[in-house]
Amino acid sequence: MRVSVPGIPQAILSSAGSTKTISPAAAVERIAEFLAPGNAALITGAGVSVDSGIRAYRGKDGRYMNPNYKPIFYHELIDETSKGFAFRQRYWLRSYLGYPPVRDALPNTTHFALAALQYSSSITQLITQNVDGLHHKAFSDVWNVEKMSERILELHGTLHRVHCKFGHTVDRESFQDRLSAANPQWKAFADNIERTGEQPRTNPDGDVALEGVSYNDFVVPECPSCMLEGKRNSIHKPEVIFFGESIPQDVKERSFLDVAKCDRLFIVGTTLATYSAFRLLKHALELKKPVLYLNLGPTRADGITEVEKIELSSSLLLRDVVRALLGTRAQDDFPIHKMLTSGIHNPPDDSDDDRAPRAAG
CATH class of the missing domain: 3.40.50.1220 (TPP-binding domain)
Structure with a gap:
């Protein structure tokens, strides 16, 4: 599946500055x-x-602030193979650290x-x-x-709710608590960020930039509602429309x-x-x-x-x-x-x- 990140046509970017003052x-x-x-x-x-x-994704010239940024696409996030599992580890670790600044932002x-x-x-x-x-x-x-x-x-959509692949919905703060409980070492890392104020770069969707970090030890917890129904499932996504996903x-x-x-x-x-x-x-x-x-x-x-x-x-x-x-x-x-x-x-x-x-x- 080939999905591209949307952008402004090059012809428009090249002619920027033509707006009347x-x-x-x-x-x-x-x-x-x-x-x-x-x-x-x-x-x-x-x-x-x-x-x-x-921070916005694009600067005043209409181009991406980080041309190297590679978002996770919808089909990658919901992939049920080991490859999809790795994508979810990456997504949820970065989002776990990036959500608090968005949550706490003021109008x-x-x-x-x-x-x-x-x-x-x-x-x-x-x-x-x-x-x-x-x-x-x-x-x-x-x-x-x-x-x-x-x-x-x-x-x-919104970052403030999360649902599993079977439709069980939870508020984001409760899901953050689940992530904290499953990842005490990253909870300590997040607490240190709060103490020092050294927040990684945060994008508008709550994703943060992390370099030189392994995502392999990050645990995405299973959905407790699914467990009550006799199912095991750790595929969750925020109620945000990802690249490659259709709007309802x-x-x-x-x-x-x-x-x-x-x-x-x-x-x-x-x-x-x-x-x-x-x-x-x-x-x-x-x-x-x-x-x-x-x-x-x-x-x-x-x-x-x-x-x-x-x-x-x-x-x-x-x-x-x-x-x-x-x-x-x-x-x-x-x-x-x-x-x-x-x-x-x-x-x-x-x-x-x-x-x-x-x-x-």
């Missing part, structure tokens, strides 16, 4: 004008979470500004490619789980419906390199819906004349967009005011550049 003030005015009629759908990607300290100013826009119904539906749950955290004080599930669609049909259908029932499409912080997201843009254009794109660097949509693009940082603009759009309500409506005064700004250090060749891990 616009001042931040003019950009705020334009985005507010675009969203003013309400009933907009929103698509977000990894760029939205960068200010929460979660940034962009998450809260977008939450304010959705709370005010300027944005009706949010479709995120991110698996970190930070959009949900931004709403934790004002919406319950049911409301969030109605208004936020996690297109590529109900999620795909809802994503198309969310775009169709809105009047316009706003896209923030994503290159749309994965087709599951890019096809939603195509769907919006087929339905003749206006599209506004806010992203730093090249995207898969560059060159599509119907797409209006603003190439500025979301953290620079979106809180001002909310104030411009909502006027006095931005101050008088307490949940919105709180959102506009909340959020961290803690992007990875500029020196954290992964372009130098290194082991894929």
